[in-house]
Amino acid sequence: MDIGLVLQTDPPAHTVVDLMARADELGFSHGWTFDSQVLWQEPYVIYPRILERTTRLTVGPMVTNPSTRDWTVIASMHATLNEMFGNRTICGIGRGDSAVRVQGRPPTTLARLEASIHVIRELAEGRAADLDGTTVQLPWVPQGASLPIWMAGYGPKALDLVGRAADGFILQLADPYLVEWTVKTVRAAAEAAGRDPSAITICVAAPAYASPDLDHARDQCRWFGGMVGNHVADLVTRYGETSGAIPTELTAYIKNRHGYDYSHHGRAGNHTTDFVPDEVIDRFCLLGPPTAQLDKLAQLRELGVNQFAIYAMHDAREDTIEAYGQSVIPQL
Numbered sequence: 325m326d327i328g329l330v331l332q333t334d335p336p337a338h339t340v341v342d343l344m345a346r347a348d349e350l351g352f353s354h355g356w357t358f359d360s361q362v363l364w365q366e367p368y369v370i371y372p373r374i375l376e377r378t379t380r381l382t383v384g385p386m387v388t389n390p391s392t393r394d395w396t397v398i399a400s401m402h403a404t405l406n407e408m409f410g411n412r413t414i415c416g417i418g419r420g421d422s423a424v425r426v427q428g429r430p431p432t433t434l435a436r437l438e439a440s441i442h443v444i445r446e447l448a449e450g451r452a453a454d455l456d457g458t459t460v461q462l463p464w465v466p467q468g469a470s471l472p473i474w475m476a477g478y479g480p481k482a483l484d485l486v487g488r489a490a491d492g493f494i495l496q497l498a499d500p501y502l503v504e505w506t507v508k509t510v511r512a513a514a515e516a517a518g519r520d521p522s523a524i525t526i527c528v529a530a531p532a533y534a535s536p537d538l539d540h541a542r543d544q545c546r547w548f549g550g551m552v553g554n555h556v557a558d559l560v561t562r563y564g565e566t567s568g569a570i571p572t573e574l575t576a577y578i579k580n581r582h583g584y585d586y587s588h589h590g591r592a593g594n595h596t597t598d599f600v601p602d603e604v605i606d607r608f609c610l611l612g613p614p615t616a617q618l619d620k621l622a623q624l625r626e627l628g629v630n631q632f633a634i635y636a637m638h639d640a641r642e643d644t645i646e647a648y649g650q651s652v653i654p655q656l
Contacts, residue, residue, distance in 0.1 A: 325625045325656050327648055328354030328633035330386050330529055332590055333365040341373045343636075343645065348378035350649025356386035356416065356529075356633055359393075360423040363589055368401050375409040384413050386494060386529060386633065387476045389420030390440030391432040396460060398440075399447035403465045406448070411470045415444060416494055418476035421554060422589045431558070434485055441473050441489050474527060478552075479559045480509065480569050487513025492525035497552055498632070499607040500623050501573050503528060507628050528624055529633040532610040532617060533640055534647035541611040542602050543592070544638035549604045550597025551590060553578045577604045592638050614651035621656065 329347045331340050344355040355374055357367040371383050383405075388398060402413045417440070419431035443460075446453035450465035474492030477483055486493045487510045495506050511521035531548050533541040556578050563569045580599040588594035610617045610632075621632055636644060 325621060325629060326353035326631040327653050327656065328352060328356055328527070328529075328631050329645065330356040330358070330633050330635045332358045332363075332637060333367050333370055335365055337365055337370050337373070340370055341377055343642070344374045344381060344383075345377040347645060347649070348381040350645065351653040352649070353380070353382065354414065354631065354633060355381045355383045358422075358590065359385035359388040360421075360426070360589070361392060362426045363422055363586070371405055371413070372408065375405060375412055382412050382414050385416050387416035387418040389418055389423055389432060390437055390444075391420050391429065392423045392427075395440045395443045396447060396455070396462075399444045399471075400462060402444075402471050403448045403450075403462055403469060406469055406471065407464075407466060411468075413471065415448075415471055415473045416476060417441065417444075417473060418494075419482075421551075422586055425554075426586050434481055437475070438485055438489055441475065445471060445473050445491075472525070474525065478506070478555050478570075478574065479562065483509040484513040486510045487515075487519070487521070487524065488517040490524065492527055494527045494529055494633075496529050496555075497548075497608040498528050498530040498610055498620065498624065499573065500620075500627060501607075502571060503624060503627050503629060505571055511628075525630045526628050527631040527633055528629050529635060530609050531635040531638065532632075532644055532648070533612075533638055534614055534617065534644040535611075535640055536613050538611055541609075541638075541640075542605045544640070545592070545605055545609045545611065546600050547588070547590060547592055547594045547597050547637070548635065549577065549600030549608055550581075550584060550594055552608065553581050553597075553600070554584055557581060573607075577601060590635075590637050614647050618652060618655055621652070625656075 443453045448471035452461040472491040475486045475490035476494040514521040531545040585596040
């Protein structure tokens with residue numbers, strides 16, 4: 325199992341670069357960032373600095389979306405970085421959350437997302453693509469260019485799209501029951517589409533907090549249940565609370581949710597995430613000393629997870645990165 329690192333691009337940008345460089349030294353495989361152009365600094369400006377400071381790290385957004393960014397621009401940015409640094413970028417993509425909602429806009433449709441995945445991959449790898457009736461190609465992309473596209477999602481229709489169209493699946497929670505359900509759903513969709521289910525890379529992304537003080541760790545990671553709750557609320561609106569299409573293990577905890585403050589998105593202390601109970605934090609996140617986290621990581625690996633990506637948005641960011649580098653990655 326690989327270990328990735330997910331950071332927000334808070335200023336100063338050199339701190340993000342320094343942390344990614346340290347992660348590279350410690351054996352992390354991927355360096356991800358949020359992509360929300362209003363709340364944080366522009367990640368694609370920071371990526372080349374990360375790539376020039378690292379040797380192994382694969383870099384990309386977790387996640388971009390096809391609404392705030394033009395598809396040809398996404399493809400061109402990744403293709404440019406790959407030409408410069410040798411196929412070391414990856415494109416995480418989804419319908420859009422904070423990047424669009426802070427502008428008062430809704431997430432894009434799954435149909436538009438599916439079309440964008442195809443166009444971005446074709447262009448970034450040097451092939452021609454149809455863009456609203458016009459054939460477009462990046463003529464300068466070298467032979468052998470490669471851009472894996474991993475899609476994030478929770479609901480049945482999104483998981484079906486992952487299985488049909490994406491190279492990888494990003495699940496933003498680490499609950500083993502829900503990991504098993506989503507992975508089985510994705511792989512079944514891939515098989516139905518005539519694809520090799522085992523060829524889809526499975527990435528679980530969630531906060532990890534390396535400390536024996538579980539009460540403090542839960543308080544520092546409670547924001548994550550609120551962030552996931554934004555997507556769950558959309559699913560409940562679409563499918564209902566007890567439709568059978570979505571496990572109650574995913575939907576039940578948001579019954580006391582009342583809105584969400586995007587000005588504190590992805591940050592400890594978000595007052596609109598108080599509805600998230602400790603039990604959900606324990607299920608969704610990895611808390612405790614490294615030995616305890618290794619047990620859960622082993623469980624996730626048995627369920628088919630290829631990468632665990634750490635959301636490091638808490639007051640033990642550096643300590644957790646070091647703990648993983650010294651005590652977790654060598655064991656994996």
